[in-house]
Every structure is written in structure tokens, then in C-alpha cells.
Amino acid sequence: MKNRFRTALALAAAGAVTLAGCSDPGAGDTATGPADWPAQDADLSGTTLTIWAAQNSNTVPDSVIAGFEDLTGAEVEVVTIPDPYEQGVQTKVATGDKPDLAFWQPTASQLTALNASQNLQSLDGAPWLDAYDPELRDITGILDDTRYAALITTPAVEGVYYNKEVFAANGITDLPTDWASFLQTARDLKAAGTTPFYEMGADRWATQWWVQVQLADAAEDGLWDRVNAGEEAFTDPTIQGAIDQYKALIDEGLFNEDIKTATFEDQGAALLAGDAAMVMQVNSFFGQLQSLADTDELNQKIGFFPISPTGTTGTFIPDQSNALVAFKTGDEQQESASRQLLSYWLGDGYGDFVNAQSTVSLQTGVETPADVPEALLTVADSVGTSVGSMQALAIANPDLYIYLADMIQGTKTPAEVAEATQAQFAELAKAQGAEGF
């Protein structure tokens, strides 16, 4: 009897192993045909499209969906993937679960993470491309010369949000024009008894902006291409120098005293209250300010300027709420309907969309609504001339921000930050099969 039991166990195990298979269930077929672009109003009765969205983007498509459903008879369902969104989506896709469309960060590293050439539809030759402001058309969403993501809102820019009233009270009338004048402004403010910068060491993620804006000139000069090829490392003088500089500014006392425990919420409140003069942040920080004050107050108090070592070049970093990708689901009809929805979104539906979202328009033919706050307009103006961030241009996105937060807490030296980041970058690059790793 014991033997029979063993046999049964072995058979069951063998069966289960066979069923589970030993291949990656996320693998799809690679065939790419030239995509046709259906008319925006083609009838789609009986078709249901699924869009994956994050908790902060799941209401973004509302106006578009309503218009599209009326126009085509299709049904569009938004499924919220819980945070951390990117990890959730990647895990689902890796196990073979795909939507028709998803909000996705249109950067090289994140498109690679989704295995774009396998899983995503090419959007080359899409009908809406010519409608874009020419400066923004090819700014992001492209991997290995193929367009995979459709940009719907202006990508975030890393730069300095400042309190206009604090600047005025300290007699600062001219905005900094390069890194040196930026630091001089900070030192003048400190001498006058004002905290120049506010950083959120406890929530960690904003720490990396300080390093990235210092790399803007180098990024323009192909820094990330060299890093991607393994020719330059985070431990080499360019990036290491930026990390060292950040640490030196903290040690100099230019930041808030509670830098180790301050959070994202504290940062917004502090800038608005004038407890600190400047914050190095991205667009989502302004979203935080909007939850604390109305547009009039923000227009009166908060300004934005980009900064780079030798000038005022911004560093852009698109996030998940800025763009959508269309998946290869293997069902030609569904795939075509996904493309049709994107055509509508960036076509006839775009005007309603920017109005409903009170956001800056990417298209020359669509006006930006009047109620967009001034700081956001300044941010949008800087996008055209800005350079890509690490997330936008590097093939992998290591946890630089965590290591920098460790440095603020005192558990890593600047040299260790660079080493840890480089080690993780190399690991990711190797997993991607990148040459040079």
C-alpha cells in the first residue's frame, strides 16, 4: 500500500510539473505586421477593452472613455492595479495576464522591463503623431527605434519649485541662471536665516532629483549611452561627483534640519508655508501643493525654474500617468480596437481630455485650458528643451534614490552609493542581455 501511495504521489507531482511547464508564460509571439489604423468612429459594438491604471491614474481616462463608448458602441473597462503599480503590472504580464491597454512610463528602462518587443504593439505611423508639438513628438516612448508608447500629457520635469514670497522678502529678484548662481542664492538665503532647501529623507524617492539635475549637461553629451554600454560607471567622476556634491550641500547645512525624517507631505507644507525657500521636485509635487491650496494662492506663491550645471536645462522624467501602451494580445480585433481608442484619445477626444484634466495640451491644434496653474505652464514650457533623466535614457532604473536616502541616514558613504547603484545597474543590464555587462 505504501508503494502505491508513493506511486500516486510521484504521478501527481509529475503531472503538475508537466502542466506548469518550464517556460515563461509571459512569452508571446514576435510576429509584427504593419498595423492598420482604423477610423476613430468605426463601429465596435460588442467589443470590450480593458485598461490597466494605477490608483493615481484610474480616473484620467473618464472623459475619453465616455466619448469613445458613445461614438463606437465599445465598452471600456478600467482596472486599477494596486501600488506599487509597475511591479504589479510586470508580475501579471510575466505570468501571462495582459490588458488591451495600460498606463505605462514611456521610458526606455520601463519599456524594456515590460519586454516591449514581445508584449507591446508598435505605434509607428500612428495618425496622431503629426498633431503633436514638434518639440515633443519624439521626446520619449521609443525603444530601439520603435514607438511603443503614446504620450497623452506633458512629462514631468525635475527642477526647482520655489516660494515667490520668500524670494521677494529676501530681495531675490533674478532667478538663478546656472548651478553656481543657484548655490549662491541658497547661501544668501541661509545667511539671511532662511532654510534654502527642503528634502524628504524619510520618503526617499525625491533624493535622486538632486543628482540627476546635476547630470543634465552630461546627459546631453551622451552620458547614459556610455553608461548603457558599460563604458562609464556610476563610480566614475561624473556621477560620483554629483553624489558627492549633494552630500556636501547637506553637510553644509543648506537643507532642513529634519531631513532624515521629513516626508513628502512635510515638504509640500513647508514650501507653501515659506519654512523653506526651494524644493527640487517633479510634477507630482505640484499635485501635492494643489491638494493644499487653490490655483490663485499657488499662482501667487509658487514658481518653478529648471536648473542644470551651466544653465537652466530641465531634466524630464515621464511617469506612468503620462502615457499608454497597447498590448499584443494575440487577438487581431482587440488589438485594432486598442489602436482605435488611442487614435480617438489623441484625436477627436483630445480637446475634451485636456479640459477635463485641466492639463497642458501636447498638440498645437488643441488649446491648453485657462485654469492650468502658472507653475505647471512653466514646467511644460521647459519640456521641449529639456534632456532625459536616468529613467528616460538608461536601459535600467537602479534604486539610486534608496541608496541616496541611506546616505542621508548615514549608513552609506557617497562612494558606497555609487558602488551599490552600479552593481544593481550591471545586474539589470546583464539580465537584459545588454552588451558590455
Added chain:
Amino acid sequence: MIRRPRPWLQKGIPMASVSAGAPRSRRRDHPLWFLVPALAVLVVFFFVPTLFNFVYAFTDWSSFKSAINFAGTDNFVSLFSNGTLLNSLKVTLVYAVLVALFQNLFGLGLALLLERDTAVNRAVRVAFFIPVVMSALAVGYIFQALLKPDGALNGIIGWFTGSEVTIPWLGSTTWTIVVVAVVHAWKWMGLSMLIYLAGLKTIDEDVLEAARLDGASRWTMFRSIRFPLLAPAVTFNVATALLGSMNGFDIVQATTEGGPGGTTELLNIFIFRTFGQGLFAQATTMSLVLFLMVAILAFPVIRYLRKREDVL
């Protein structure tokens, strides 16, 4: 000393094994194929994933490629040459030891306090058991709010001291791991309390009475009689607290996310981070390392604790 029954270690002894002619009737009552549904679930959801845990650790499975290739011990080499894994292993061990310590101290203290079966004690026992059935993430987020520099705990301390208190309870690179371990122990102390209560109930009243007649103080009675006789409960509580908290994730993720400065980055948080980067094979390798570490630690710990039970 007389061997005492240890009912909580002997659960599940079927009555059939006591009656005569057991093998025959037992086989007729419980045909082996009754096992199949449960076994199938066990195989599919436990054995196979565990098996794949071993297999995938030796591959280059990632979110970047569709093919999965054999990679030898590559993952192990790169993980062990990278200091983060060893740091996480160290943090995990320290955390587990702290949790085991606190959870058992709290649990035993509560059990001794609430030992008598009064109506009040019963109600209080229920109150202390509630955190056990609460969602660990919810517990973590609530404590995160309580322990903020401007949180409720500092508010209470400030009210008593009459001055403003802004201690960053979760902001110290040295003490935060202790604070988080206390939160973990707080959540699970009700379970330890319950098991210690059950253990205390099995101690023979005669032995305690004899000790009292001999003039033993309460402390002597606890130290020399009750605590040694609680050995089986200690075994269970220490082993589950120690080995269970090595798999800890939820409370730490909700309170500190591994910070400040990586000082509370448990191995599971590191695994979560690695998996999120799309490095599935490396994450699998780490979970294999964790599995091995728990297994290696479990045997000596349980053997030592079982040896203590020889007094019974």
C-alpha cells in the same frame, strides 16, 4: 518526575488507533483515495512551487526576456559577492531574535496576569487576542502613524512631560529595528498568551500545592516549577515566533519599507524589491537562501527546545 500528558502536542490522534482491529476498520473508513483532493491542492500549490523555487534559482529568468536559460550558480555568486544580501540576512536574524524575545516576554507576562478565569480576565484576553486576527498591513500603517515625529505617541508623552516631544521612533538607524520588532511582537503576543495559558492550565495543582506547603515564594514557584513545566509551550512559542518572523514582511513594509538607511531591510523586503525590478531568478535565489537559512536554524533551535522538555 512523572511524565505529564501534553495534549497540545498530541492533537489529531484518531480514536480508531485505540480500538481493537484498528488497521482493517480504519482502512475501510478512510480509503486512501480520499486524500487525493487535498493532496492535489498540496502538490500544485506547495510542492511544485517549492520545487520550482529550486529550479528557477539556477536560471536567468527575468521580465526582460522570454527565454529562460540555465545559468548555473551565477545568481548565487553575484548575490553573495554583493553586500546587500548579507546585510539583509543579518537584519533578518536580528529581527527574528528580537521578535521571539519580545513576543514571548509579552505573551508570558499576559498569561501570568490573566491566568485566573474571572469574567474580567476573559474579556481582557479577547482584547489582547484581537491584534492576532487583524491585518498585519493595517497594524503596520496604524503604528506608522502613531510613531511619526508628530504622531500620537509623542503627543501623549508630551502631554505628560508638558513639553513638545518629536522623537522620530522610526527614524533611528540603531533603534528602529527594535521598535518594529516590538510592533510585530505586539501583534502576535495574544497567540503566545493563549498557548502559555493552555500550558499553565496543564500544570498539576498538587505540585503547586506541595510547593506552597513547603513555603516556596511566588517567584520560586514560577522559576523552579511553573516555568520548567511550561517547556512545551515555550518550544512552540519560541520556534513559531523565531522562524515565523524570519519570513516577516508586512509589518516592516508598512512601517519603514526597510529604512532608515536599510537598517530594517529584511530579506523578504529585499526579495520584493528585486522581484519588482524584474530580476525574477535572483529573487527566487534569495527566497531559496531564506528557505535554507530557516531550515538550518530550525533544527538546532527546535532540538534544543525539545531537550528542555525532558524535565516533564
